[in-house]
Amino acid sequence: MALSLSSFIELLGGELHGADVAILGVASLDQAGEGQISFLANPRLRAQLQSSLAAAFIVRPTESAALDRPHITTRDPQLYFAKVAQLLYPQPVAVAGIHPRAVVDEFAIVAASAQIGPGAVIAAGAKIGERTIVMANAYIGEQVEIGGDCLIHPNSSIHHGAFIGDRVIVHSNAVIAGDGFGNAWAGDHWEKIPQLGRVLIGNDVEIGSCTTVDRGALSDTVIGNGARIDNLIQVAHNVEIGEHTAMAACVGIAGSTKIGARCQIGGAVMISGHLEICDGTTVLGGTLVAKTIREPGVYSGSYPMQTHDEWRHNAAHLRHLDDLAKRIKQLEKELRHTQLPVGE
Amino acid sequence: MALSLSSFIELLGGELHGADVAILGVASLDQAGEGQISFLANPRLRAQLQSSLAAAFIVRPTESAALDRPHITTRDPQLYFAKVAQLLYPQPVAVAGIHPRAVVDEFAIVAASAQIGPGAVIAAGAKIGERTIVMANAYIGEQVEIGGDCLIHPNSSIHHGAFIGDRVIVHSNAVIAGDGFGNAWAGDHWEKIPQLGRVLIGNDVEIGSCTTVDRGALSDTVIGNGARIDNLIQVAHNVEIGEHTAMAACVGIAGSTKIGARCQIGGAVMISGHLEICDGTTVLGGTLVAKTIREPGVYSGSYPMQTHDEWRHNAAHLRHLDDLAKRIKQLEKELRHTQLPVGE
Amino acid sequence: MALSLSSFIELLGGELHGADVAILGVASLDQAGEGQISFLANPRLRAQLQSSLAAAFIVRPTESAALDRPHITTRDPQLYFAKVAQLLYPQPVAVAGIHPRAVVDEFAIVAASAQIGPGAVIAAGAKIGERTIVMANAYIGEQVEIGGDCLIHPNSSIHHGAFIGDRVIVHSNAVIAGDGFGNAWAGDHWEKIPQLGRVLIGNDVEIGSCTTVDRGALSDTVIGNGARIDNLIQVAHNVEIGEHTAMAACVGIAGSTKIGARCQIGGAVMISGHLEICDGTTVLGGTLVAKTIREPGVYSGSYPMQTHDEWRHNAAHLRHLDDLAKRIKQLEKELRHTQLPVGE
Incomplete structure (x- = not known):
């Protein structure tokens, strides 16, 4: 698929400078070539802009004068580039139908436009929305509800009591709504506390590979609209994650902690249980958060590396x-x- | 299923105060309503007790006088509540039989009362005990032995050389008896050291989602009876974990370390190899344990968070x-x- | 299979002392018995050498005089032992053929000598090399190329854009070439940045269970020949890992970081993005690496444990x-x- 610069501008705004060339793909400044568009967001890479072989560029207006090749000017070139890439490389589109090697319970409800891959298992009472793709060998438990236009990757496991909104991506080998870690000490052994809550995931959420989101103990575990959860993250029972909060890989969140909206949690941050983190908080990578954060700001706490x-x-x-x-x-x-x- | 307060007392002890009402479910104090029982363990929530709409309560004897609604008194309300919840929400019961889409090797031995889900693969020589459930797309390797009343969740992988006791729960996407990390430096490359030991898991153990328990190098990796292992935990080759030890998510234990009985290991604790941790030790979340612990007690070590x-x-x-x-x-x-x- | 000491020497070098006994297996000094060979690498275990019931030993030349039982002398007994164990316990050999319960797309190319297990799914355009084993319920995405003599464990997920060399082991539930974590803030929500790069994995690499290796954003994520990556490790988009670098479990590497060749990264090390770590660097367990390392050496940084x-x-x-x-x-x-x- 080729798209002209002017078609991007029609859809996404921005201003055209130079010829209205056709674009087939995107690439970084140093790797782009014929038919490819690149972008400059970091001024330190300005030298690469001049030497780049890209057919066109996305830049801030301040870069325009010095650039005699076709380009689009916009205030946020990285964001614009993301949208251009989405147009050129759309998410996979569901090919309606249930693969003969999928196992769909007779009491499951699969939308006619949904695609169920080989080896996927859809249990009784589960609902799969329009145009949602459930890929190979994924497991969708009883009564699970998945909205429309979702992408459920291979070998993921989504258990009973999970409610998932629209346009959600669950990456491979993630586990949604497994039991929370609930145990009561009985003098000489642990008694399991049945985990009876649900997992509620909003719209436009992305859940990373091998990430685990536990069901609530009594009430629910909640992930708000637009949240971005990277790989290998533990979300314990009854955690709440606010809308549009992003967290990098290897984070752990202990039970009942509430994280606000639009937070940014760095990689390997560990957050104790029963805390609150207010909206708009940034926690840098490797920090152990052991107390509630009431003031938005940037927090950190890690031992600096030295020679041994x-x-x-x-x-x-x-x-x-x-x-x-x-x-x-x-x-x-x-x-x-x-x-x-x-x-x- | 409805159970009367007196039937709980018959099975679990405790003392009845007020009417012998019928209970259909459990809930937290603030969410409970008609037909539901709740409990008060944390005295700070006493105000919720008065305003709760629960049909009945489980409380300490000291709370009884001020409570004019039906309740059971007991020394440990949380433990009692756990047992009540177990009665009201029993573990799934095996529906005997092998799903036509399961793949069971002709030399595997599956108990008549076991349930093997769709897409599950049971290799040659594996034994599955009475009433054990192997869920969808789980893999049970050659010669694996799994006891009775176990619950093996979807997409988990249990490799040859794993011996698992009775009433064990293995959560989704966990990996049992994968190779340990054994490499010998050969001057210019690593030679793999074949991992020849087994994984021995006792009775009543719970293994979390995406947790990995490696087989031993020469001797075995051992997890004692009643241990509770949360999600995303690494148990390296030849580790031994004592009975009734509980560890929260994101813990890593390096090779050959021995952890005693009844320890409590907080989330994201990392434990170096070839150490010993004595019985009854508590390690708080985020601690790096780099030396042997010989005295039971509470240990910690983490950098405190500040503003950046x-x-x-x-x-x-x-x-x-x-x-x-x-x-x-x-x-x-x-x-x-x-x-x-x-x-x- | 029994092998004589002299056959080991013929294949692996070393010098025979005493009778040329037949060896059936390997074991540690304290557990070895009839027909088993053991080794002494750590001089602290010398007492075990004298009391061991092993049929033969692998030791340094300096240990030979005091040892009156059959043994092989060599400079590096552990390495020699690894090779002996490889001979006695060879990797599984592919049984050529596609299991009737595997799902292989008509446009996939599977070598005649490869073995595809039950429930494995091989998508269109994927190529599986000679003698490679794809185990049960593994997923191999579109256009994935896997070389010869590889072992792909159950429930692993390998996505489109992954190129894997020869003799690579991918352990269970690992995820290769899932999307990297790329998001651009759009004022009130995140826009997904399509992840368009590949994952290139060299020869003789081992990838641990539940480890995630993300595809590159625009260019590629690269793991060099002979690298050893343990369990539960996050390798973010555009990371490069040099040849023969080994990293223990629970490591996280943020985007675009380049790790040199022959590095040793301890367990739970977290490495920030856009850094470089030079060849031959050792980082001890639990360290947060937040700046580039230009001098090879041993680095650390962790808070020491104390009583609480x-x-x-x-x-x-x-x-x-x-x-x-x-x-x-x-x-x-x-x-x-x-x-x-x-x-x-």
């Missing part, structure tokens, strides 16, 4: 920081005492 | 803590020297 | 380290001022 020799010398003192602090206090006291006679 | 600005100022000094400590020592030396003449 | 009481006292001061440092500076200033009159 340096670390050994420094980390040893960490165990005695309380002692060092007391010695400083004592020095201050003594010095104040000492200075007096000197001043006389 | 505060963190930048403070963390910079961490790299020079050794220097700060030396300067304190020097100050103490000088001050002692200074004070002498002053004292004269 | 000690930690509470010490960690509180971490939040005020900047203040402590300033107070030390002030003390030094005052003391210098104080000393002057004293010296007069």
Whole structure:
């Protein structure tokens, strides 16, 4: 599929400079060639702009004067580029039908336009919406409801009690609505606390590969509209994640914690249970969040890397920081005492 | 299914106060309504007890006098509630039989009362016990032995050499008895060290979604009776986990480490290899355990979160803590020297 | 299969001492018995060597004089042992053919000697090389190319755009070439940035269970020959991992980071995006790598574990380290001022 620069402008806005060339694909500045469009968002890459072999560019208006090749100007070239790429590389479109090797229970309701792949298993009472694709060997449990235009990747497991909105992507080997980790100590063993809540996932959510979202214990685990959850993330029972919050890979969120809207959670952040994180909070990668955050802002907390020799010398003192602090206090006291006679 | 309060008391003990009402389900204090029972374990939620619309309650004897609605008194309301929930929401019961879309090797032995779901694959020599459920698209490798009343969730992979006891739950997409990470450096490349040990899992164990338990290198990886292992946990080769030890999500345990019985390991704890952690140890979330623990107790070690600005100022000094400590020592030396003449 | 000590020497080198006994298997020093060979690499286990019931041993030349039982001497007993174990316990050999319950697209190309297990799904345009085994319920997407002698474990998901070399092992429930985490903020929601790159995996690579290797955004994610990637690892889009680099479980690598050749990355190391780590670098477990490493060496950075009481006292001061440092500076200033009159 080829699209002209002017067709992008018609659909997405922006201003055309130079010839209205036809575009077949996208690429980075250093790899683009004939028929490809690229973009400059980071001014540090400006040198690549001049040497790039791309057929056209997406740039800020300030770059336009120095650029004598076809380009589109826009305030946010990366966002514009994302939308151009969506047009050139659309999500897969459902090929309506149930593969003969899929196993769909007679009491499941699959929309006529949905596509169910080979080996997929759809249990009794499950509902699959219009144009949704359930790929190979995915498991959709009893009473699960999945909206329209979703993409459920291979080998993912979605259990009873999951409600999933429209245009949701669940990546491969993710697990939605598995049991939460609920155990009561019975003196000499653990008794399992049945996990009876649901998982409610809004519209336009993306759930990464091998990510696990547990069902609630009594009430529900909730992921708001537009949230973006990367790979290998643990979302424990009764967690709530606000709309348009994004979290990078390897994050863990313990039970009943509420994360606000439009937060950005860095990779490997670990968040304790029963906390609240307010809207618009950013937590940098590797931080352990052990208390509620009430003020939006940027938070961090990680041990800085050193050579192992340096670390050994420094980390040893960490165990005695309380002692060092007391010695400083004592020095201050003594010095104040000492200075007096000197001043006389 | 409805059960009367007196039937709970008959099965579980406790004392009835007020009418012997019929109970259909459980819910939290703030969400419970007609036909539902709730409980109060945390005294801070006492206000919710008064306003709750639950039909009945489970409380400590000390709460009884102030409560004029039907309730059961017991020493541990949360534990009692767990057992009530187990009665009202029993684990799924196996529907005996092999789904026509399951693939069971002719040399596998599946108990007559077991249930094998669609797409499940049972390899040669595997044994599946009475009333065990193997759900959709799970893989059970050669010679695997699974006891009775187990629940093996969809898309999990259990490899040859795994021995699993009775009443074990393996959640979705978990991997049991994959190869351990064994490599010998051969000067210019790694040689794989064949992983020849087994994985032995006791009775009443629960293994979380996307958790990986590697087979032993030469001897075995062992998980004791009643252990509770949450999601996204790595159990490396030759690890031993004691009975009734519970670990929250995102934990990693390196090779050959032995964890005692009745330990509680918080989320995202990372434990180095070849260590021992004694019975009854608690490790708080986010701690890196790099040495053996011989005394039971509560251990921790994580960098506290701050605003990013505060963190930048403070963390910079961490790299020079050794220097700060030396300067304190020097100050103490000088001050002692200074004070002498002053004292004269 | 039994092999004599002299047959090992013929294939692997080393020197025979004592009788040329037949070996059926391998075991650790303390568990070995009749027909088994064991090895001593760690001198601390020398006592076990004397008491071991193994039929033969692999030891360094320096251990030979004190050992009156059959043994092979070699410079690196562990490496030799690995190779002996490979001979005695070879990788599974493909049984050529496509299981009737596999689903192979008519436009997929499967080598005649390859083995495709039950429930495996091979999409259009995929190529599976000679003697490669694709196990039960694995998913191989469109246009995926997998070389010869590979072992693709059950329930793994390999998406379109993945190119995999020869002799690669992909463990169970791993996900290769899922979408990278690319989102552009559009003022009030995230726009997905289509992920268009590939994943290129060299020869002799091993990818652990539940590990996720994302496809590149525009260019490719690359894993070099001989790399060893353990379980539950996140490899983000456009990451490059050099040849023969090994990383232990629970590592996370953010986007576009380049890791050199022959690095060793410990468990739970988290590496920020857009960094470079030079060849031959070792990073110890639990370290957060937030800056480029240009000098090979051993790096670390983790908060040391203490009892929770000690930690509470010490960690509180971490939040005020900047203040402590300033107070030390002030003390030094005052003391210098104080000393002057004293010296007069």
